[in-house]
Amino acid sequence: MNIGDVSKRSGLPAKTIRYYEDIGLITPRRSANGYRAFQDQDLHKLAFIGRARALGFGIEDCRGLLRLYEDTERSSAEVKQIAKQHLAEIDRKVAELTAMRNTLTRLVHACAGDDRPDCPILADLSAPPHVEIEP
Amino acid sequence: MNIGDVSKRSGLPAKTIRYYEDIGLITPRRSANGYRAFQDQDLHKLAFIGRARALGFGIEDCRGLLRLYEDTERSSAEVKQIAKQHLAEIDRKVAELTAMRNTLTRLVHACAGDDRPDCPILADLSAPPHVEIEP
């Protein structure tokens, strides 16, 4: 398989696949002409990485998961540990975004959005941050 | 005011303030010794940017908001437009993270997390993606 085939089958852009080789996630063989010669194993790994990335795992997490995947002596606890940490990070991000969303929603609702210059959004950004104590 | 004072008062790292000057968000004057000489106006702008950044606005949005802030002829509709687009982007990210969170939570719960190698998380990553049907 050439990189184009693998790209189609894995859903990953060829550039990304080359990048993954660069950083040592995969090590495809080479044909005599210098082209990368992918095997099913490589394709499988790339699909694995693609799914891990789709779940938001970082590249180093992917490397760790791949290593555990190939290690039949692994303990599921190691895998779960990585996943739990990532889950915590996601929760952190969701909380951060939700806080932004709350404030922004309030501001957007408070803004008339007409021809006049008066704007609660700019007022909020320019004012010293006033605490929200909404019981 | 030197950069250290402005850093303390605005809560932004000195590095960040220099960066904001680099990209043209602020243009502080210079003292004879080459030090940046900030005025209240600069501090005010930086605080504005800091609050906008805290709401997740990108640098270019900040530039736009700052321009509108200084334009007394603005219409609040322009401001609201930027905020609404940003809000939509936040919603998109929250939805994405929530989808990841759902899958990950299910997988983490399904994984024993013990000494044995059997792991539903790795199984899911290595298998073709199976659809999740939402009721």
Added chain:
DNA sequence: GTTGGGCCTTCCCGTTGGTGGAAGGTCAAG
């Protein structure tokens, strides 16, 4: 006067996870 420490300056590299493009080699069809 000079030494020390704490500021300040610019400059360049590193981050994350790739994407875009240029310059050039390879291969199969017509």
Added chain:
DNA sequence: CTTGACCTTCCACCAACGGGAAGGCCCAAC
């Protein structure tokens, strides 16, 4: 033989800074 679709490497770029080096400036203490 040429064309076009592949493939290769290399270099540059994105956001939004952070780290650290090398050097200048300033003020107080000795």
